[in-house]
Amino acid sequence: MAKVHLESVPDLIKKAGEIRKDIARSARYAGNVHIGGPMSATDIVTALYYKYLGFDPDNTEDPERNMFVLSKGHNGILLYCIFCDLGMYPWEELFDHYNTIGHTFGAHPNRKHVRGIEVSTGSLGHGLNWSIGFAHANRNEGIDSRIYCLLGDGEMEEGSNWEAIMYAGSHNLDNIVAIVDNNHCSASFVAGENMKWQWNSMGDCFKSFGWDVYEIDGTDMYAIDETLANLPKVDLKNPGKPIAIISNTTKGQGVSYMMERSYAWHIGGLDDEKLAETEALIDAYTEEQLKRRG
Numbered sequence: 001m002a003k004v005h006l007e008s009v010p011d012l013i014k015k016a017g018e019i020r021k022d023i024a025r026s027a028r029y030a031g032n033v034h035i036g037g038p039m040s041a042t043d044i045v046t047a048l049y050y051k052y053l054g055f056d057p058d059n060t061e062d063p064e065r066n067m068f069v070l071s072k073g074h075n076g077i078l079l080y081c082i083f084c085d086l087g088m089y090p091w092e093e094l095f096d097h098y099n100t101i102g103h104t105f106g107a108h109p110n111r112k113h114v115r116g117i118e119v120s121t122g123s124l125g126h127g128l129n130w131s132i133g134f135a136h137a138n139r140n141e142g143i144d145s146r147i148y149c150l151l152g153d154g155e156m157e158e159g160s161n162w163e164a165i166m167y168a169g170s171h172n173l174d175n176i177v178a179i180v181d182n183n184h185c186s187a188s189f190v191a192g193e194n195m196k197w198q199w200n201s202m203g204d205c206f207k208s209f210g211w212d213v214y215e216i217d218g219t220d221m222y223a224i225d226e227t228l229a230n231l232p233k234v235d236l237k238n239p240g241k242p243i244a245i246i247s248n249t250t251k252g253q254g255v256s257y258m259m260e261r262s263y264a265w266h267i268g269g270l271d272d273e274k275l276a277e278t279e280a281l282i283d284a285y286t287e288e289q290l291k292r293r294g
C-alpha cells in the first residue's frame with residue numbers, strides 16, 4: 001500500500017464519520033471501551049493519518065517518517081480503528097479479542113504488540129517527553145520530519161508535561177507539534193479544575209514557555225485542515241518555535257447523548273439498539289459537517 005492520502009476536506013469529514021462509527025461498533029462488539037475521548041479526537045487524528053503524516057502502513061519504521069505519539073493512551077481504540085480501516089489488522093482481531101491476553105489490542109497501546117504504535121502509553125504525562133526526545137534526536141540526525149503528540153486536557157495537569165514544554169521551548173524544537181484535545185472533561189471532573197486555567201489560558205501558558213500557539217475549533221475539519229496545512233516549515237538551520245494546537249472539542253463529539261453527559265461516557269458499551277441509534281446520530285452529524293461551509 002502507498003502512503004495514505006485523502007486530499008479533500010469533504011473526504012476527510014466522511015472518513016472521520018466512518019471512524020466514529022467503527023469506535024461505536026467497538027463499544028458493541030469488543031465490550032466496554034474508552035469512547036468519549038476517542039470521539040472528540042477523531043477529526044484531528046483522521047486529518048493526520050489520512051493526509052498530513054504521510055503514513056505508510058507498509059513501512060511504519062521509516063527513520064525519516066513523521067511520527068504520531070498518543071500521549072492519552074486510553075484513547076487507543078481510535079488508533080486501532082484507523083489501523084484496521086487501513087487494512088493493517090483484521091476487524092475480527094479488534095471486535096473479538098480486544099483487551100484479551102495473548103492478542104494484539106490492549107486497553108492501552110503497546111508498541112511491542114501493535115505495528116504503527118510509536119510509544120507504549122497509558123500512564124499520563126509521558127508521551128510529550130518521548131516526543132521531545134524523538135524531536136531532539138531527529139534534529140541531531142538532520143531529519144526534518146515532524147513529531148505530533150496528542151494530549152488530553154486533563155492530562156495537562158501532569159507536571160512532567162510542563163517540564164517537557166519548558167525544555168522544547170528552550171531548545172527551539174520547531175519539529176514538534178503538541179495537540180491538546182481540549183474537550184473540557186477528564187474521567188471524573190472538569191479539566192483544569194486543579195490547575196486554574198482561568199488565571200491564564202492554556203495557550204498563554206504554552207506561549208510563556210516559548211511556543212507558538214494555534215487555538216482552533218477541533219470539530220471543524222476545514223479549520224483543522226487549514227491549520228495543519230499552514231504550519232511553519234521545520235528549519236534545521238534556523239529553528240523556530242515548537243507548536244501547540246489547542247483543539248476545542250466536546251467529549252463524545254458527534255453523538256448527542258454522549259456530549260450531553262460527557263462524564264458518563266468516559267468508558268462505555270453499547271447494545272444493538274444503542275449502536276443503531278449511535279450510528280444514525282453519527283451519520284446525521286457527518287452530514288451537518290459536510291454542509292458546514294457549503
